[in-house]
Amino acid sequence: MKKRLHLVFGGELKNPRGTEFVDTDAIDIVGLFPDYASAHAAWKNAAQRTVDSAETRYFIAHLHRLIEEGDETSATSTLDG
Numbered sequence: 560m561k562k563r564l565h566l567v568f569g570g571e572l573k574n575p576r577g578t579e580f581v582d583t584d585a586i587d588i589v590g591l592f593p594d595y596a597s598a599h600a601a602w603k604n605a606a607q608r609t610v611d612s613a614e615t616r617y618f619i620a621h622l623h624r625l626i627e628e629g630d631e632t633s634a635t636s637t638l639d640g
Contacts, residue, residue, distance in 0.1 A: 563593070563594060563621070565593075565621055566590075566620040567588075567589035567601045568586055568588050570587055570615065571615050575613050581614075589601050589602070
C-alpha cells in the first residue's frame with residue numbers, strides 16, 4: 560500500500576462557515592499521518608475534544624496531492640529550462 564501524507568490541523572475560525580483562522584500562531588497541529596484512515600481518526604479525536612466550541616474546526620490536508628503537483632511542475636520546469 561502506497562503511503563500518502565496527510566496533515567491534521569485546526570483552530571478557532573473567524574466565522575464557523577469559513578476557513579480563516581482568528582490567530583494563525585495558535586493553530587493546533589495535530590500531526591502528519593501516512594494514510595487517510597489514521598488522519599481521519601486523529602481528526603475525529605481532535606474534533607470531539609472541541610465539540611463545545613462552534614468556532615473551532617479541524618481539517619485534513621492531503622499533502623501527497625501537493626507533492627504530486629510539485630513533482631509535475633518541477634519536471635516541466637526542468638524540461639523548459
